[in-house]
Amino acid sequence: MSAPEDRDDPYAGFPGRIGRTISESEPAWPEEPTAAVGSPNVVVILVDDLGFADIGPYGSEIATPHLDRLARDGVSFTDYHTTPLCSPSRAALLTGLNPHKAGFAYPANADPGYPAYAFTLPDNAPTVAETLRDHGYATFALGKWHLAGDRLQHDGADKGSWPCQRGFDRYFGSLEGFTSLHAPHRLVWDNSPYPVQEHPDGYYLTDDLTERALDMITTLRASDPVKPFLLYLAHAAVHGPVQAKESDIADYAGVYDAGWDHIRSERFRRQIDLGLFGDDTVLPPANHEPGLDVPPWDSLDHDQQRRFARYMEVYAAAVQAVDASTGRLIEHLERLGELDNTIIVFTSDNGATAEGGAEGTRSYYSQFAHVAGLPDDWDRDVDRDLELIGGPQTTVHYPRGWGQASNTPFRLYKAHTFAGGIRAPLIVHWPAGALLGAGDDGLRRQYLHVTDLTPTLLDLLGIAPPDHRHGRVAPALDGVSAAGLLRDPGAASVHGDQYTETAGQRAYQSGHWKIVTRHRPGTAFDDAEWQLYDLSGDPTETTDLAPVRPEVVAELAAAWERAAWANRVFPLDDHGPASGRRRPDDARFGDPVTLRPFGGTVERWRSAQLVQHRDVAITASFRLAAGDAGVLVAHGDQGGGYLLAVDTDDRGEPVAWFGVNAYGVMHRTPPIGLALGESELLVQLQVRPRFRLDVLLTDGRAASTLTDLPQLVGMAPFTGISVGADRGGPVDWEVRRRAGSHPFSGVLHAIHYRPGPLSADAPAERARVWAEGVRIYD
Known part of the structure; x- marks a missing residue:
């Protein structure tokens, strides 16, 4: 039988179609992107809120031997500039665009509705990861992402601005702007939440990220021994809450007893000795910035000095852990024989911060509650024992006096456009790239901007920036290549205004x-x-x-x-009275919802819409047999939250209780007795004026209450809602100590949230009233 006409042939146009023999056909395998043989690997290590003077090559007393090595064998920039805040710098670094063009005028935790606040990377703007992947690179990202708006981080959200949609083959970390280092609130593996029942004793996120980075490289080499890779390791450290391992904290016992004025002076002296600045450079007067002044160390009492020194011991320990992470990565590359041909970039996203306030805080989410109208007596530093500072039971941040020392010799802090907010360390190490010539001290004093990093890397790799993404013309890069500066200390600055x-x-x-x-x-x-x-x-x-x-x-x-x-900067938004505005369709996240038991947690922002600034009724329906106990629902962690639990009393009878962790202080209702069989519990959270909260727990027969607690606002509760256990970071430390995550052993049918309308104190309500011209607060 003869072959059918081509119009009837499903294989028409393909080699080897019906009617041809194999010998008559040429294979037509699609081309795959491959990198040039010997192409260097690229490792970008980004630290969050690290000050200019916080590592050894920039004058610090903190032990950073591995960063010292990178600086000694590479080049260090003294005039590198970022943006003043994290998301804008990350968007600029990964795209080469100015942050407003990239949709990140501000961190991805607001939504005023302007083009520069899209909080998704533009669909036509390739990231450096996408470009390198298109040229045959494997691409890995770990750690803090913060390049998707908070409303776009839940499981049902558009993931177009998540790492794996922006060029990374693998991802492990937190999409959020910060997290606990001892008990991360929500980790994501590739495109899905990574369920954690409870973190083991001694868990530390910096170490976990490092282990997974090494594993990604090792796994790649098991499959392809020559394929180059991009590794973007964006540490959650040293952003607040500042936390460290006790063994590292112990290394700095007593180091900071001399105080921030002395440490600042010594760092400046070392910076001059290192040649970072000329002998005629002036160190700005200490402690003088209006509204952000710092008390002289000698004016503090003994208790303040000891507590404040402990904060800096913790911070130094967190920096030391980042250096140790860098050292493990260096050693791994050496074992593979790939260190010399790996471009390593180490930097920070902005300057050190003043967000800990004048006194620092042992309750970060209370201090970080940027909500208009908070009363003057709001407790921003809930008292905790000194030895707990930096450990898993506290969420802390240092006083701004240490931020001033971290930013030596510059003025002001993160979020400011003075040098303290935008001058950061930058080290580039690439022995095979012959960056250092004879007599070269490795210092580069030319101006460089964060937008220059992507074009510089592409230039070093011999790759042209793509002109399209997803069929749309890509914007021209705002950054320029500084490849010439890396090899020539005398080259002129290339970045313009x-x-x-x-x-x-x-x-x-x-x-x-x-x-x-x-x-x-x-x-x-x-x-x-x-x-x-x-x-x-x-x-x-x-x-x-x-x-x-x-x-x-x-x-x-x-x-x-x-x-x-x-660069579409206008309209200017100073995040003042109208900063609570949100897109109208976000109101749906405050609708009633029924949650069934599942193995993870609901995302933080999504969870908060059910309970913040509003009355809410929480109903738990379950079946109880003799001896059953456990957590029915939990929301939050050691920084603030609540949980509903069933336990047994001294007689072995079932009881229910409700607890609120008020930024570190645990409050529990008196227990109420329960009958075996089908049960239903109702919790009513009632918001009161001046950001206070009342609680009622009842099974319809008995009732128990808590009154006049502080509301959980801002970033609290930080860990999202967990059904049937207290997963991740614990709300109640005593429960975690005796029962772990305390999974409920009965049959839990559902948890139902029925939120009421927003209160007058809610940021969205205040913004709405403000927009209507009614001034309700200063």
């Missing part, structure tokens, strides 16, 4: 001139805010020349405005 803006804080740098503001949220954006500094002789921004050079201010202010229009 640069604008900066975050939450109304603004700056513009053109050559040696820089204008900068200290904007107060809720006030007008006034050109009179501009200060002017000549960085050629004043890199630490100590002498404001605006009064004597108004023509330079005017020229740079006009240039800033042009850049702002070109």
